[in-house]
Amino acid sequence: MTQEPYVRTEMLSEQPAPSGQTGIVKWMRVNLFSSISNSIISLLTILVVIFALYEFLPWMLQPSWGAESLRECLNDPNITGACWGVINDRFNQLMFGFYPHESQWRPLLAFVLMLVAVAPVLFDKLPRKMVWFSALYPFLGVWLLWGGTIWGPLMVIAGFVIGVVVHKVLSNIVGSLAAIILSVLVTILWWLYGVGSIAGALSGIAPIGIAEVSSSDFGGLMLSITIGVSGIALSLPIGIVLALGRQSDMFVIKLLSVGFIEFIRGVPLITLLFTASVLLNFFLPPGTNFDLVLRVIIMVTIFASAYMAEVIRGGLAALPTGQYEAADALGLDYWQSMQLIIMPQALKISIPGIVGTFIGLFKDTTLVSIIGLLDPVGLIVSIQGTSDWNGIVWELYTFIALMFWVFTFSMSRYSMYLENKLKTSH
Amino acid sequence: MSQTNENAAASSAMDVSDEVAIQITNMNKWYGDFHVLKDINLTVNRGERIVVCGPSGSGKSTLIRCINRLEEHQKGDIIVDGTELSSDLKNIDKIRSEVGMCFQHFNLFPHLTILENCTLAPIWVRKTPKKEAEEIAMHFLEKVKIPEQALKYPGQLSGGQQQRVAIARSLCMKPRIMLFDEPTSALDPEMIAEVLDTMIELAEEGMTMICVTHEMGFARKVANRVIFMDAGQIVEQNEPEAFFNNPQSERTKLFLSQILGH
Numbered sequence: 001m002t003q004e005p006y007v008r009t010e011m012l013s014e015q016p017a018p019s020g021q022t023g024i025v026k027w028m029r030v031n032l033f034s035s036i037s038n039s040i041i042s043l044l045t046i047l048v049v050i051f052a053l054y055e056f057l058p059w060m061l062q063p064s065w066g067a068e069s070l071r072e073c074l075n076d077p078n079i080t081g082a083c084w085g086v087i088n089d090r091f092n093q094l095m096f097g098f099y100p101h102e103s104q105w106r107p108l109l110a111f112v113l114m115l116v117a118v119a120p121v122l123f124d125k126l127p128r129k130m131v132w133f134s135a136l137y138p139f140l141g142v143w144l145l146w147g148g149t150i151w152g153p154l155m156v157i158a159g160f161v162i163g164v165v166v167h168k169v170l171s172n173i174v175g176s177l178a179a180i181i182l183s184v185l186v187t188i189l190w191w192l193y194g195v196g197s198i199a200g201a202l203s204g205i206a207p208i209g210i211a212e213v214s215s216s217d218f219g220g221l222m223l224s225i226t227i228g229v230s231g232i233a234l235s236l237p238i239g240i241v242l243a244l245g246r247q248s249d250m251f252v253i254k255l256l257s258v259g260f261i262e263f264i265r266g267v268p269l270i271t272l273l274f275t276a277s278v279l280l281n282f283f284l285p286p287g288t289n290f291d292l293v294l295r296v297i298i299m300v301t302i303f304a305s306a307y308m309a310e311v312i313r314g315g316l317a318a319l320p321t322g323q324y325e326a327a328d329a330l331g332l333d334y335w336q337s338m339q340l341i342i343m344p345q346a347l348k349i350s351i352p353g354i355v356g357t358f359i360g361l362f363k364d365t366t367l368v369s370i371i372g373l374l375d376p377v378g379l380i381v382s383i384q385g386t387s388d389w390n391g392i393v394w395e396l397y398t399f400i401a402l403m404f405w406v407f408t409f410s411m412s413r414y415s416m417y418l419e420n421k422l423k424t425s426h
Numbered sequence: 427m428s429q430t431n432e433n434a435a436a437s438s439a440m441d442v443s444d445e446v447a448i449q450i451t452n453m454n455k456w457y458g459d460f461h462v463l464k465d466i467n468l469t470v471n472r473g474e475r476i477v478v479c480g481p482s483g484s485g486k487s488t489l490i491r492c493i494n495r496l497e498e499h500q501k502g503d504i505i506v507d508g509t510e511l512s513s514d515l516k517n518i519d520k521i522r523s524e525v526g527m528c529f530q531h532f533n534l535f536p537h538l539t540i541l542e543n544c545t546l547a548p549i550w551v552r553k554t555p556k557k558e559a560e561e562i563a564m565h566f567l568e569k570v571k572i573p574e575q576a577l578k579y580p581g582q583l584s585g586g587q588q589q590r591v592a593i594a595r596s597l598c599m600k601p602r603i604m605l606f607d608e609p610t611s612a613l614d615p616e617m618i619a620e621v622l623d624t625m626i627e628l629a630e631e632g633m634t635m636i637c638v639t640h641e642m643g644f645a646r647k648v649a650n651r652v653i654f655m656d657a658g659q660i661v662e663q664n665e666p667e668a669f670f671n672n673p674q675s676e677r678t679k680l681f682l683s684q685i686l687g688h
Contacts, residue, residue, distance in 0.1 A: 325496050326533035330547035330599065331523030333515075340546060344537050424536055424579035 060398075069388035082395050090383055094399070097219010097374045103147070103211060107222045110144040113137060114229065122414065138233075145226060146291075147212040149203035155195040163187035215293035219374035221403055226293065227375075228362040228407075231300040235361065236354065238301065239308025240347075244338065246313055257309070264306035269364055272299040277371040296368055304361040311357055315350035316342065348422045355415035359408045366404075376400040445472040446505075447603055447634045448493060453502030455485075455492060462488050463499070464658045472602075475635045477645040477666075480655035481681060486638045489655070490605045493636070494525045507602060523551050526596030530608040532588040534580035540567065540591050541576040544598045552599065559598070566594040570624050586617025590624050597628075604628065606637040642686065646670060654678045 032042040059081035067073045067085025074083075087094070096104050117137035120130035139153035167183035174182070203209060218226065245257030264272075276295040319342060327337035347354070369378030380396045383389050448470040455463040462485050470476060478486045491497040492504060495511055495518045504511040506521045535543050544563035548554040554562070567573045570590035572583075580588055589609055596604060606625065610618040622644050629635060629648040639645070645652050645666055652669040654662045654677075662669070662678045670686075673679045 320531075320533075322529060322531055322533035323535065326529065326535070328496060329494055329522060329525075329527040329529075330595070331519050331551045332547060333519055336550050340550065341535055345535075348537065422537070424581055 070390065070392050071388075082398070083392060084395060086383065086389050086392050086395050087399050089388070090379075093220060093379060093383070094376055095220045096222050097379065098217045099213060099219065099222065100211070100217065103213060106144045106147070106210070106213075110141045111222075111225065113144075114141060117141075143210075145213070145218075146215065147210045149199060149207070149209035151199035151202040151206075151208070152195065155199045155202075156191060159187045159190045159195065162190055215291050218293055220376055220379060223293070223368070223373060223375045224362070224365045224404075225407075227297055227300055227365045227368065230297045231304050231361050231365070232358050234297075234301040235304035235308050235357070238305035239312055240343065242305060242309035243312035243316060246309065247316060261306045261309050264302055265310070269300070269303050269367055270370060272303055273367060273371050275299065292373070296371070296373065300361060300365065303364075304357060307357050307360075308354065311350050311353035312346060314353060315346035315348075318349050319345055348419075351415050351419050351422075355411055359411055362407060362411075363404060376403065443472045446470070447472045447474070447507060448636075449503070449505040450493075451503045453492065453499050453504060455488060455497065455499045455501075462658050463492070466502070466660060468653070468660065470603075470634060470636065472634050473632045474651065475629050475633075475649050476637070476651050476653060477649040478636060478638045478653045478655060479640060479642075479645070479681075480661075484655040485658040486655045487607050490527075490607055490636055490638055493603075493605060494522050494527055496527075519551075523547070523599055524601055525603045525605060526599060526601035527605040528589065528592050528596060528607065528609045530611050532580070532585070532592045532612075534588055534592055534595070536580050539577050539579055540572075540583070543580065543591060544595045547595070548598050563594070563598050566597045567591070569597070569627075570594045571620075584617060585613045586620045589613065589617075589621045593621075593624055593628070603634045603636070606635065606639065608638050608640070610639065610641060640685065642670070654681065656681070 033039040062079050062081045062084065064073050064076075064079045064082060064084045065088050067076070067079070067083055068089065069085070070083055073079045073085060092101075092104075096107060099107060114137065116130070117134040120126045120128065120134055136157075139157055143150065143153045163183045163186065166186045167179050170182055171179040173179075242257050242261055245253045246261065248254045248257070273296060276299040277292060280290065280295055323341055323345065324337065327341040332340065366375055366377040368375050369381075372378070374382065377400065380400070383396065384392060446469055448468070450466055450468040453463060453466040454461070466489060468489075478489065480486050488497055492499045493506060493511075498513075499511075507524050509517050509521055511517065511521060534540075535546070538546065541560060541563055544567065545554075545556065545559040548559040548562060549556055552559075564573055564576065567576055570593055572587055572590055572594075575583055575587060575591070580591065583591065593609075609625070610621050613621060618641070622641060625635070625637070625644065626648055637644070637649075649666050651663055652666050653660055654669070654673075654675075656677050662673065662675045664674075669678075670682065673682055
């Protein structure tokens with residue numbers, strides 16, 4: 001069939017879409033009932049959800065919040081399901097473990113301040129000056145949680161100042177690399193040998209401080225958050241360094257990074273935690289009292305950063321080589337091109353993996369119950385051991401699951417927000 | 427104005443100085459055991475515009491990528507702007523900031539706006555204050571005729587616009603030499619013209635340019651010299667008129683008949 005020759009004299013203008021293409025009915029037709037099989041699946045799923053709620057809700061909605069013991073729940077004819085009295089009764093313990101009552105404002109304040117410190121990192125619309133507080137927060141947070149003299153954290157901060165000053169002075173005298181190495185060395189020596197004695201002397205002169213709390217009193221959700229947040233905050237930068245190390249042209253750095261990553265990934269977290277709680281004591285000089293929570297944080301961080309490194313390596317591998325070449329061709333040096341071009345893109349690609357690792361890390365903190373720390377899961381055993389609550393199971397687990405879910409779900413939503421915000425192609 | 431007059435007017439503005447911009451002597455390069463570049467000798471004077479052509483795999487891209495050390499040569503010398511390319515990182519960074527480069531696939535930074543793409547290197551490498559860098563960037567974006575796109579992201583632009591941004595990004599570093607690595611090969615025909623126009627304008631201002639391209643019209647119009655490469659060697663180089671009308675080597679004749687034949 002041939003067509004008549006044709007010339008268009010007017011271009012067509014745009015028209016609005018036909019009506020009936022939006023709204024809830026349309027949505028349901030497209031998403032739930034688009035075909036017979038889809039309709040069957042939809043109906044079955046709805047039935048399963050209704051059934052689950054029908055079974056679960058009555059169990060949950062019980063007037064048992066005032067119960068003082070499991071016996072009371074069992075004897076009360078009005079209570080046929082969950083005995084929530086345990087949450088009410090042990091709420092404080094589930095939050096703070098055995099942290100002294102009169103000092104519990106400290107972890108609470110530390111938590112609120114942590115939200116303030118994290119906010120400018122998460123949302124770039126907030127004033128940039130807040131980042132200074134974020135930088136100071138680690139010292140403030142540690143001081144609030146562990147207590148003791150204010151001079152300790154101040155002297156640790158002073159270490160950074162000393163490092164910078166030493167670097168400034170030396171970089172004019174020796175080479176820049178030597179200046180960096182020497183200033184790092186001086187800073188570490190200061191932390192190892194200077195901080196303790198000088199902080200002690202200063203607190204002798206001006207005893208400013210708050211009551212010390214031993215980390216064996218840490219517990220509950222507070223302990224999970226302490227370990228989880230430290231692990232998250234530390235494992236990302238370490239993971240980035242390891243991922244870059246693994247890609248490095250320098251053989252020794254590459255070898256060390258690969259060795260570290262592969263070794264840590266090959267070992268279960270539990271093994272590392274036992275190492276932290278038991279084995280480290282054999283290696284440390286006798287008499288050293290190395291805080292157990294700190295040891296656990298280090299192990300969790302090491303563990304998570306190995307995974308983080310691999311996640312970020314995936315992001316690096318996904319970048320076209322053209323990006324590296326364009327950065328090189330413009331004359332950017334290695335660190336500039338990593339900081340400005342490569343990492344922002346690689347991290348963006350890896351957001352789902354990074355947040356996945358964060359969530360995994362946060363949930364893995366419950367493993368510390370195995371080495372005797374009283375995180376929420378660890379507390380379950382001790383609560384079950386009391387005569388009042390002997391035999392209670394589901395209520396505690398449900399509550400703890402819900403607490404963890406709130407945190408992990410927030411992380412997951414944030415990652416989706418971030419992915420959306422960073423989308424630059426349309 | 428007729429075509430020839432326009433050419434004549436343009437070439438009078440495009441004077442070549444005696445100063446040497448790039449000097450390549452006996453340069454050799456291998457990929458593993460594969461000998462990609464064999465005994466390359468090439469002198470480029472300041473203000474000269476050179477078009478490099480040849481079949482794919484002949485080493486023409488590798489040659490210009492050696493000039494800013496995206497590829498490392500193993501033998502011979504490359505001297506760019508009086509600085510010798512060696513493994514000394516200082517020299518490499520210095521040369522790279524003096525030599526601009528445009529790629530076949532643009533390689534804009536997708537996470538930065540057009541303006542940020544253009545100001546990044548001036549701010550971080552040249553230490554230009556941000557405000558001044560933005561003024562320079564806007565100047566060059568106007569020059570490539572897309573100032574209105576400054577706040578968009580590369581993904582929102584057409585291929586031709588992206589390539590013009592890439593040219594502007596290089597120009598913001600005020601390079602003394604520009605390298606073009608098949609800048610129009612990934613573009614639709616409609617967009618090739620807009621990029622070539624930008625390049626022609628640049629040539630008329632006296633920029634030293636080396637272009638790997640298959641746009642023979644461009645070569646005729648702006649090049650002082652056309653270099654034909656095959657199998658990692660320079661087979662023939664001549665002024666465009668002589669090169670196209672009277673090629674000497676059999677290999678060149680065959681190549682030209684293939685690309686101009688239809």
